[in-house]
Amino acid sequence: MRLLIVSNRLPVVVSKDNGEFTMTKSAGGLVSGMSDFLAGLGKNKSEIKEYVWMGWPGNSVEKEDEDHLRDRVREEFNASPVFLSKKLMDKVYLGFCNRTIWPLFHYFPNYARFDLEFWEEYKRMNEIFRDEVLKELREDDIIWIHDYHLMLLPALLREKVQNPIGFFLHIPFPSYEMYRMLHKESRTAILEGLIGADLVGFHTHDYTQHFLRCVLRILGKENHMGRISMPDHTVEAETFPMGIDFNKFNTMNVSPHITTKNPKRKMVLSVDRLDYSKGIINRLKGFELFLEKNPEWIGKVYLNMIVVPSRTGVGSYKKIKSRLDELVGQINGNFGSMDWTPVIYQYTSLPHKQLIAQYRKSHVALLTPLRDGMNLVAKEYIASLRDQKGVLILSEFTGAAKELSESVIINPNNIDEIADSISEALVIPVKDQIRRNKIMQKRLKRYDVTKWANDFVNALVENTRVTRDSLSKKFLDPELYKKLVSEYRGSKNRIVIVNYDGTLVPFTKYPAMAEPPDALLGLLETLDSQVKTDIVIISGRGKDELDEWLGELPINLTAEHGSWIREAGRKEWRLLKPLSSEWKDEVIPILEMYTDRLPGSFIQERDYSVAWHYHRADIEQASQLVKEVNDHLLSITTNISAHVIHGSKVIEVSNSGINKGELAMHWLSRKEYDFILAIGAGWSDELLFQTMPEHAWSVKVGLSQTAAKYIIKEQKDAISLLRKLGE
Numbered sequence: 001m002r003l004l005i006v007s008n009r010l011p012v013v014v015s016k017d018n019g020e021f022t023m024t025k026s027a028g029g030l031v032s033g034m035s036d037f038l039a040g041l042g043k044n045k046s047e048i049k050e051y052v053w054m055g056w057p058g059n060s061v062e063k064e065d066e067d068h069l070r071d072r073v074r075e076e077f078n079a080s081p082v083f084l085s086k087k088l089m090d091k092v093y094l095g096f097c098n099r100t101i102w103p104l105f106h107y108f109p110n111y112a113r114f115d116l117e118f119w120e121e122y123k124r125m126n127e128i129f130r131d132e133v134l135k136e137l138r139e140d141d142i143i144w145i146h147d148y149h150l151m152l153l154p155a156l157l158r159e160k161v162q163n164p165i166g167f168f169l170h171i172p173f174p175s176y177e178m179y180r181m182l183h184k185e186s187r188t189a190i191l192e193g194l195i196g197a198d199l200v201g202f203h204t205h206d207y208t209q210h211f212l213r214c215v216l217r218i219l220g221k222e223n224h225m226g227r228i229s230m231p232d233h234t235v236e237a238e239t240f241p242m243g244i245d246f247n248k249f250n251t252m253n254v255s256p257h258i259t260t261k262n263p264k265r266k267m268v269l270s271v272d273r274l275d276y277s278k279g280i281i282n283r284l285k286g287f288e289l290f291l292e293k294n295p296e297w298i299g300k301v302y303l304n305m306i307v308v309p310s311r312t313g314v315g316s317y318k319k320i321k322s323r324l325d326e327l328v329g330q331i332n333g334n335f336g337s338m339d340w341t342p343v344i345y346q347y348t349s350l351p352h353k354q355l356i357a358q359y360r361k362s363h364v365a366l367l368t369p370l371r372d373g374m375n376l377v378a379k380e381y382i383a384s385l386r387d388q389k390g391v392l393i394l395s396e397f398t399g400a401a402k403e404l405s406e407s408v409i410i411n412p413n414n415i416d417e418i419a420d421s422i423s424e425a426l427v428i429p430v431k432d433q434i435r436r437n438k439i440m441q442k443r444l445k446r447y448d449v450t451k452w453a454n455d456f457v458n459a460l461v462e463n464t465r466v467t468r469d470s471l472s473k474k475f476l477d478p479e480l481y482k483k484l485v486s487e488y489r490g491s492k493n494r495i496v497i498v499n500y501d502g503t504l505v506p507f508t509k510y511p512a513m514a515e516p517p518d519a520l521l522g523l524l525e526t527l528d529s530q531v532k533t534d535i536v537i538i539s540g541r542g543k544d545e546l547d548e549w550l551g552e553l554p555i556n557l558t559a560e561h562g563s564w565i566r567e568a569g570r571k572e573w574r575l576l577k578p579l580s581s582e583w584k585d586e587v588i589p590i591l592e593m594y595t596d597r598l599p600g601s602f603i604q605e606r607d608y609s610v611a612w613h614y615h616r617a618d619i620e621q622a623s624q625l626v627k628e629v630n631d632h633l634l635s636i637t638t639n640i641s642a643h644v645i646h647g648s649k650v651i652e653v654s655n656s657g658i659n660k661g662e663l664a665m666h667w668l669s670r671k672e673y674d675f676i677l678a679i680g681a682g683w684s685d686e687l688l689f690q691t692m693p694e695h696a697w698s699v700k701v702g703l704s705q706t707a708a709k710y711i712i713k714e715q716k717d718a719i720s721l722l723r724k725l726g727e
């Protein structure tokens with residue numbers, strides 16, 4: 001099995017100087033984490049033995065250089081470059097990605113721009129990635145797409161291929177109120193894009209829940225324990241907190257003279273990309289206040305800030321850079337002296353060894369993001385402390401805070417709290433530092449980046465296997481299709497029991513819109529005219545509606561899930577068995593009470609059944625209330641002759657002993673049929689499938705878990721099947 005990783009940027013940046021290509025590793029959390037996992041492939045028990053990484057090589061490349069570069073990048077980095085023009089990348093990367101999604105998903109709506117042109121370019125880039133992935137893709141590949149630049153890609157690929165598709169979001173998924181600020185088209189398309197995957201992963205439980213809530217509220221799709229059923233796959237939303245390569249950080253040898261902590265002048269360290277989400281300004285203000293409040297520390301402590309240049313093309317990043325320069329100057333000017341600089345600020349990316357040296361040399365790490373998906377630096381810092389001495393101060397708004405609860409957790413919006421946490425951290429006894437760090441190190445060692453990636457990949461493979469298996473076993477493939485048709489033709493007495501909505505006509509937004517087209521009436525008539533065939537339409541609809549739409553046909557009709565039947569050739573309806581409707585007086589007032597509580601819900605009363613529909617109500621409010629309605633109805637119907645069924649966005653109460661299963665038995669007991677076909681699409685057809693005799697063909701329309709023996713994909717496939725029988 002090969003792993004096909006797809007991310008916006010490749011882990012390598014290609015540049016050309018004097019005709020010579022140079023390749024450098026690119027920076028950032030995704031690359032450093034994944035690279036460590038990939039380096040270990042083959043050494044662990046994973047089913048994945050090889051990989052290819054697809055993405056943009058970071059710079060525009062002349063057309064004539066593309067082939068040469070493609071070969072080199074594949075050879076040296078196992079990568080397959082997606083060449084995109086700088087113009088497009090500027091628009092997408094510096095546009096929709098970093099001016100719309102990044103600020104919004106990090107709770108900075110004021111920085112977000114909702115430019116339609118950005119969105120169009122984003123769609124285009126995702127389509128280009130789809131085409132490139134399709135060129136590279138092998139049948140045994142599993143696809144792992146990364147991050148917010150490619151959120152449309154899962155669904156774009158799903159339309160074309162059957163490979164397992166996983167998606168991992170490295171940044172927070174925001175709450176519904178924040179997410180819905182996106183334009184209608186983009187907020188819907190992004191969710192639809194993501195649920196094209198078999199597995200969608202997030203760093204924390206909160207992000208997973210936010211995503212599921214948005215899917216529920218915006219797409220109206222419910223989930224069961226994080227699983228969303230789609231026609232051709234099941235999407236699982238799960239939490240996988242990303243780890244680091246613990247051993248690398250813990251065991252890397254770095255010469256002692258650059259890692260020794262200076263007891264006389266304590267170092268407070270911070271490391272991050274220059275980004276407003278990282279809370280760098282608040283950190284500086286916090287440090288300034290700390291000096292003001294604690295003059296005894298003047299000259300004895302300094303803040304060492306390593307700031308990695310990032311997204312220099314975006315205006316808000318430029319602004320923060322000048323504010324940062326200004327503040328550093330101000331603090332150093334106000335507090336500094338000839339032999340002491342309070343803030344040492346390095347605007348650069350350090351070589352790896354030096355970074356680890358800084359981690360080990362510091363007494364305190366001060367990480368203050370206002371929002372951060374995970375924050376790997378926090379984990380790397382703890383892992384690097386070989387002597388287990390050091391204190392981590394960490395913002396509660398990072399994903400990492402959930403796992404590093406033994407650190408000093410702060411709210412970075414509170415400057416006082418930052419200042420106080422520094423004075424607290426500087427005096428935490430060494431014994432206590434070691435105790436806390438030991439616990440955190442143990443945790444980080446156990447769930448390292450390899451475990452994280454393996455967990456994700458295994459969950460992806462497993463989830464896909466389970467859903468694909470259960471669906472493919474049931475799929476009415478061409479062989480079975482042929483067999484069904486030939487059994488039909490060769491039989492003497494045949495019955496076709498067919499549900500109306502979703503099977504004979506597509507599901508519609510409003511029930512009254514589902515009128516049968518002429519072609520369907522013709523088809524039913526043709527089938528019925530075959531002397532050996534009995535046609536039975538079974539529906540949950542009322543008898544008047546069925547009369548109006550199908551009443552002219554000489555076929556068997558049944559209404560209200562089987563309360564009423566109208567036999568072929570007759571005009572009058574009769575009850576399947578004596579029924580009572582007295583229970584309605586008890587049930588309707590209860591449903592009325594809930595209807596008042598849930599705007600948009602409504603009651604549909606029939607002769608022997610009452611349905612409470614909530615598909616037009618606020619879906620989230622409805623899902624919370626529904627359990628209460630169900631329990632309430634169940635508690636009163638135990639003593640009366642009615643039963644409750646929970647369907648798709650409807651709760652129905654009807655006479656006990658009336659359902660499509662009972663009804664089917666009625667039809668089947670009238671004759672000895674040697675061919676039985678039952679086709680249905682809705683929740684109420686499951687009882688029909690369950691009661692079918694062994695030799696019957698039961699077919700469910702729509703790919704989902706079902707009691708039917710076979711599955712066909714869409715409503716139009718049901719019509720083609722009936723048409724074939726009618727030939």
Ligand code: GDG
Pocket residue numbers: 027028029030032033170171242271272273306308348349350351352355372373374375376377378380
């Ligand atoms: C995104 C999410 C999420 C930093 N400075 C240097 C350097 N780094 C490396 C660190 C670390 C990585 O960059 C930064 O990762 P973070 O996780 O802290 O932050 P983002 O870049 O914003 O990453 C984040 C992450 O994706 C993973 O899902 O945790 O929340 O925003 O690995 O070591 N590396 C070197 N020199 C430096 O100066 N060599």
